[in-house]
Amino acid sequence: MTLRIALSKGRIFDDTLPLLAAADIHPAESPETSRKLILPSTRGDVEFLIVRASDVATYVQHGGADLGVVGKDVLLEHGGDGLVEPIDLGIAKCKLMVCGPKGMDLSKNTRLRIATKYTHCARKHFAATGRQVEIIKLYGSMELAPLTGLADAIVDVVDTGNTLKANGLEALEHVASSSARLVVNRVSMKVRHDEIAPIIERMRHAVVQTS
Ligand code: PRT
Numbered sequence: 001m002t003l004r005i006a007l008s009k010g011r012i013f014d015d016t017l018p019l020l021a022a023a024d025i026h027p028a029e030s031p032e033t034s035r036k037l038i039l040p041s042t043r044g045d046v047e048f049l050i051v052r053a054s055d056v057a058t059y060v061q062h063g064g065a066d067l068g069v070v071g072k073d074v075l076l077e078h079g080g081d082g083l084v085e086p087i088d089l090g091i092a093k094c095k096l097m098v099c100g101p102k103g104m105d106l107s108k109n110t111r112l113r114i115a116t117k118y119t120h121c122a123r124k125h126f127a128a129t130g131r132q133v134e135i136i137k138l139y140g141s142m143e144l145a146p147l148t149g150l151a152d153a154i155v156d157v158v159d160t161g162n163t164l165k166a167n168g169l170e171a172l173e174h175v176a177s178s179s180a181r182l183v184v185n186r187v188s189m190k191v192r193h194d195e196i197a198p199i200i201e202r203m204r205h206a207v208v209q210t211s
């Protein structure tokens, strides 16, 4: 049976390629030009599933894929059930932050409205610091929420901070640091250990060399 690796297009795919190459795994086509959702590799025993970043953990958890590469931010939100997380790949680094209009005071004693796609992480963060919030679920362009009055602040991923700055917002509180992780389906890890273990070892070696 073919080993399936779930990846999202864009930064995760691009940054994972050199690490997979160390395990002799190369996609036979680019996901940017191909319309295929199952991309073959140059060897017959491995293929790639191209899924949304937020769906990678779900595919691997339920065995739709054996392996996957996913941001820690997504894993924290997903919960990580049914997954083994053998390697921090040290790529796609970013921070999950509470962000809002410049100089905003998040400690004031009102029920804040927080827009985010990270509803679980946001709820936990504010609960841990004893603040009442109303969570508003969004799927993208979170920065618009404070600008339009939909919410007071957002919880979102920040890298350079340029997107926040361009929209008159700033990072106010740290929620979690993130980097992409290799995840493996718990059952595949046992049943297909002979195939998966060498891939993990070679990727681990490549991570150490590039860090
Ligand atoms: O498409 P889908 O909604 O499923 O997921 P996605 O859009 O989050 O996927 P993608 O490919 O953009 O991100 C995949 C993973 O990369 C995320 O889960 C993070 O772990 C990681 N990552 C690293 C980032 C960033 N850096 C990042 N900067 N994910 C998103 N961003 C966004 C940020 O929120 C902002 O809107 O990119 C924009 C630019 O960021 P700044 O701060 O550099 O301006």
Ligand code: MG
Pocket: none
């Ligand atoms: Mg996206």
